Amino acid sequence: MDNKNGAIIVFFSKDGNTRSGAKRLNERLGGKIIELQEQKKGNFLQALFKKGSKLQGNPWNEITGATDVYLMQPIWASNAVPAMNAFLQKADFSGKQITIITFQQFADLRNSDKVHQEIAAAVKQKNGQVIGSYAFIGGKMGQCAAEKFIYDQIDTMELPNSPIGDP
Numbered sequence: 012m013d014n015k016n017g018a019i020i021v022f023f024s025k026d027g028n029t030r031s032g033a034k035r036l037n038e039r040l041g042g043k044i045i046e047l048q049e050q051k052k053g054n055f056l057q058a059l060f061k062k063g064s065k066l067q068g069n070p071w072n073e074i075t076g077a078t079d080v081y082l083m084q085p086i087w088a089s090n091a092v093p094a095m096n097a098f099l100q101k102a103d104f105s106g107k108q109i110t111i112i113t114f115q116q117f118a119d120l121r122n123s124d125k126v127h128q129e130i131a132a133a134v135k136q137k138n139g140q141v142i143g144s145y146a147f148i149g150g151k152m153g154q155c156a157a158e159k160f161i162y163d164q165i166d167t168m169e170l171p172n173s174p175i176g177d178p
């Protein structure tokens with residue numbers, strides 16, 4: 012599909028929840044999806060200590076022409092995941108509008124505000140403008156929730172210039 016509105020979804024997913032959310036969001040945006048893949052799997056301790064993992068390829072190049080970037084990731088250890096930390100460390104968000112989306116297992120969405128603030132601070136440091144943050148519920152640790160459960164949450168998002176509109 013053409014990337015008509017310059018939207019790019021950058022996501023990391025271990026167990027499929029965020030991947031499912033990214034797929035649904037892209038159905039609405041008609042953009043492009045970039046999956047962050049690690050050379051060696053990131054872990055709980057790296058998340059806890061806010062470290063980055065080594066990424067495969069050059070995902071940073073992929074967002075060069077984008078005007079809207081959606082950063083999607085699970086919450087690990089009440090923090091951002093190592094793969095997203097690595098992406099944020101080298102990204103250039105100049106002139107881009109960023110939306111932050113997290114998935115987590117706890118239904119009370121605990122610590123999501125803190126994680127969103129930390130990701131937003133990293134985005135601002137790389138000259139990006141954060142225009143929205145969404146906290147969603149995924150599966151329990153190691154599990155993938157039903158597709159409809161994920162899709163229904165993504166469908167609550169209000170999107171600018173969505174080619175198929177808001178459902």
Ligand SMILES: Cc1cc2nc3c(=O)[nH]c(=O)nc-3n(C[C@H](O)[C@H](O)[C@H](O)COP(=O)(O)O)c2cc1C
Pocket residue numbers: 023024025026027028029030054055084085086087088089090114115116117121148149150151152153154155
């Ligand atoms: C290493 C690890 C740490 C996690 N830590 C948290 C946490 O602190 N809070 C939370 O709500 N969920 C936590 N989770 C659950 C995930 O956020 C949840 O299962 C999410 O839906 C996974 O997304 P994914 O399927 O895209 O990988 C953790 C999961 C893993 C694997």
